[in-house]
Amino acid sequence: MKHWLMKSEPSVYSVDDLARDKKTLWTGVRNYQARNYMTQDMTVGDGVFFYHSNAEPPCIAGLMRVSAVAAPDPSQFDPKSEGYEPRASKTAPTWACVEVEFVAKFARALALDELRALPALEKMELLRKGSRLSIQPVDDDAFTVICKEAGFVPQRLSSRKARSTVVP
Numbered sequence: 001m002k003h004w005l006m007k008s009e010p011s012v013y014s015v016d017d018l019a020r021d022k023k024t025l026w027t028g029v030r031n032y033q034a035r036n037y038m039t040q041d042m043t044v045g046d047g048v049f050f051y052h053s054n055a056e057p058p059c060i061a062g063l064m065r066v067s068a069v070a071a072p073d074p075s076q077f078d079p080k081s082e083g084y085e086p087r088a089s090k091t092a093p094t095w096a097c098v099e100v101e102f103v104a105k106f107a108r109a110l111a112l113d114e115l116r117a118l119p120a121l122e123k124m125e126l127l128r129k130g131s132r133l134s135i136q137p138v139d140d141d142a143f144t145v146i147c148k149e150a151g152f153v154p155q156r157l158s159s160r161k162a163r164s165t166v167v168p
Helices: 015-021 032-041 112-116 140-150 154-158
Strands: 003-008 023-025 047-052 059-072 096-111 135-138
Touching: 003 059, 003 140, 015 023, 015 047, 015 059, 015 096, 032 096, 032 135, 047 096, 047 140, 059 140, 096 112, 096 140, 135 140
Parallel strands: 003 047
Antiparallel strands: 003 135, 023 096, 047 059, 059 096
């Protein structure tokens, strides 16, 4: 199992929205590297941190899990969508998305400054200067450290049932 971090602006889609919806397609990603992570590397069951970007403060707000492998992103075919891609067709899609399901909302979000203060995370992609990628791999050690800081027991990730609870 791999681990990831996926960013969303809370004004667009937040961890609370995912808790309500239980599952969602992670649409609108328009970066080739991020798309390739979804199509080539993500598998069902992978753990994913839900990161609130463009928030005050930016933070890891919860945890989700990949619940379905990548498929064509439906927003690329919708002319009314910000993610519309006129070159894409149903037979030759350009963009993909995975389905994710809610696992937990952290009772205390982990702010970017707090993450920067943890020496064990110094090599984490999120903390590199200029890093803007909306989907990033997270190594096992960083995943464990972040879960511990959030008070989350990683074994709970293996459960298939989506939770609508807050992790104390």
